[in-house]
Amino acid sequence: MAAAMSGAVDLAGLAQPQRPPQEQPPAGPGGIRPVVAVGEADFEAEVLQRSMQVPVIVSIGAAEYPQSVQLDATLESAAVAAAGRWVLATVDIHNAPRIAQAFGVQSVPTVLAVAAGRPVDAFAGVISEAELDQWISGILDATAGQLSGPPPAEGEEPARDPRLVAAEDLMDAGDLPGSIQAYENILAEEPGNEEAGAAVRQLRFLVRAQDVPGDAVDAADAAPGDVDKQLRAADAQLLAQQPDAAFGRLIAVVRTGAPEDKATARARLLELFDLFDPAEEHVIRARRDLANALY
Numbered sequence: 001m002a003a004a005m006s007g008a009v010d011l012a013g014l015a016q017p018q019r020p021p022q023e024q025p026p027a028g029p030g031g032i033r034p035v036v037a038v039g040e041a042d043f044e045a046e047v048l049q050r051s052m053q054v055p056v057i058v059s060i061g062a063a064e065y066p067q068s069v070q071l072d073a074t075l076e077s078a079a080v081a082a083a084g085r086w087v088l089a090t091v092d093i094h095n096a097p098r099i100a101q102a103f104g105v106q107s108v109p110t111v112l113a114v115a116a117g118r119p120v121d122a123f124a125g126v127i128s129e130a131e132l133d134q135w136i137s138g139i140l141d142a143t144a145g146q147l148s149g150p151p152p153a154e155g156e157e158p159a160r161d162p163r164l165v166a167a168e169d170l171m172d173a174g175d176l177p178g179s180i181q182a183y184e185n186i187l188a189e190e191p192g193n194e195e196a197g198a199a200v201r202q203l204r205f206l207v208r209a210q211d212v213p214g215d216a217v218d219a220a221d222a223a224p225g226d227v228d229k230q231l232r233a234a235d236a237q238l239l240a241q242q243p244d245a246a247f248g249r250l251i252a253v254v255r256t257g258a259p260e261d262k263a264t265a266r267a268r269l270l271e272l273f274d275l276f277d278p279a280e281e282h283v284i285r286a287r288r289d290l291a292n293a294l295y
Contacts, residue, residue, distance in 0.1 A: 054087055183199045234268065
């Protein structure tokens, strides 16, 4: 944090309304107002909660300071031009002294960036427009992919993560290895991304199953003790939309196969289960049959 902030920043005390909210300008598409005047009563909603969606730039100043007026005018123009990528929240230090106190503000104007409910950077005084643009760009870069984004306007579909869209485009173009890599790149940045994780599992299965020979099921039926043939046949049956047959084939290996083959079949079964919603009936049934086969 810049020198404008001192000590620990404790925003918890501002979560409860202390005075009636100030009158606000009308919301734009998606409910995002590019510029909002904030008091202590609406600080939680307009700054902390909004910063879960997009970065909020908080300008703390006062009308009697020409530097504050000048800086707010520059910030307002930039916020409007940003079209919802970030929000400007202006705070009058006289009307909301507890906000300034919470941020440890020592001079006005002071500008802070808040993301995911926490301050991430700040500066005091007036800087050039070029420096301001660079500072805001740095905030956007630092928070890219970490916030939920603005809510969709009424009647509009939610905005999609452009990384996911790019990965889907590769898949639609038939570049399955490229699509898998794109999804894996997302997971490297965001291990908990469920959509990317599910896509990687589905695509890896599809790539593997497409290489299974057309007679895989007949070959496996003729050699019940060959675990590799059973794996290939299960892939072929699942690709043919026959999950019960695929699961049953591998459960049979778990039930009667050699110890090493049992472990191989069980691992593949768990991998195939992950391709489905765990609440689907055939998955629940197969998991129950697998447990019976194991114990």
